[in-house]
Amino acid sequence: MKKFLAAVLLCLAVSGPLFAVDTGRMWENLNITVLLSPELSFTVMPGHRWEFAREGNPGATKDSYFTEMFIGPNYAIKLDPTLKLKFSLWYYYMGFPAKATGAYPFSHNIEVIPAIDWKVSDKLTVSDRLIFHNTFFYSGELTDAKQNGLSTMIREMVTFTYNLDPKLNLILGDELFIGIMEDSETKPSSSGAGFYKNGFNSNRLYIGFSYAIDPTLIIIPQYVYETTYDNFGAIVTGNNHNFYLTVTYLFKAF
Numbered sequence: 141m142k143k144f145l146a147a148v149l150l151c152l153a154v155s156g157p158l159f160a161v162d163t164g165r166m167w168e169n170l171n172i173t174v175l176l177s178p179e180l181s182f183t184v185m186p187g188h189r190w191e192f193a194r195e196g197n198p199g200a201t202k203d204s205y206f207t208e209m210f211i212g213p214n215y216a217i218k219l220d221p222t223l224k225l226k227f228s229l230w231y232y233y234m235g236f237p238a239k240a241t242g243a244y245p246f247s248h249n250i251e252v253i254p255a256i257d258w259k260v261s262d263k264l265t266v267s268d269r270l271i272f273h274n275t276f277f278y279s280g281e282l283t284d285a286k287q288n289g290l291s292t293m294i295r296e297m298v299t300f301t302y303n304l305d306p307k308l309n310l311i312l313g314d315e316l317f318i319g320i321m322e323d324s325e326t327k328p329s330s331s332g333a334g335f336y337k338n339g340f341n342s343n344r345l346y347i348g349f350s351y352a353i354d355p356t357l358i359i360i361p362q363y364v365y366e367t368t369y370d371n372f373g374a375i376v377t378g379n380n381h382n383f384y385l386t387v388t389y390l391f392k393a394f
Contacts, residue, residue, distance in 0.1 A: 164191070189207075
């Protein structure tokens with residue numbers, strides 16, 4: 141328990157500059173995963189995000205600004221005692237409520253997610269995860285013809301997980317967002333609301349921990365510093381400081 145409290149204090153200390161920058165946001169995800177076999181599982185994960193602080197323009201605070209839902213299968217296999225290969229194929233719904241106008245544009249996406257875990261030692265695991273994020277529909281376009289399209293974003297995340305005790309892990313990660321294919325008929329976006337633009341879109345730094353209350357219930361609080369960039373990937377357009385909480389339930393069906 142002492143290590144658990146120390147990890148909580150560490151995350152709070154790092155997130156101290158929250159109120160001195162552009163935005164303060166809260167993300168929540170509920171990960172429900174059914175284990176169908178030692179290799180195969182199926183995930184349903186709803187999520188919600190809200191903004192509670194915006195520096196210099198408090199009237200622009202968005203309140204609830206994003207909802208999401210992931211649904212799909214996962215496959216994992218050990219290549220040897222130190223290497224594990226993982227693959228997921230998820231449908232991803234993204235919704236963007238706009239309080240000022242009452243509009244609710246949304247997008248449909250397919251996520252192709254290969255990953256590999258390398259167990260460096262009994263304490264340290266290094267993971268490299270790629271997401272091929274493919275947007276094929278966005279309701280916010282003005283014409284029906286432009287709502288159907290295709291853009292592809294690659295999200296690569298390298299994560300270091302350090303085991304502090306059997307229930308508690310420290311997590312450090314970095315994630316890059318790089319567009320590799322724009323939709324030819326629409327104005328590209330760097331915010332996620334729409335078809336993504338080519339080039340460097342944003343970067344996220346993660347620090348947090350995972351705590352297993354029991355083998356089937358895991359909480360993962362993290363602090364995420366997110367930097368977003370303009371259409372040329374050269375000028376910073378946002379510094380977003382996020383509290384990110386994931387609650388995972390695991391159900392064994394075999």
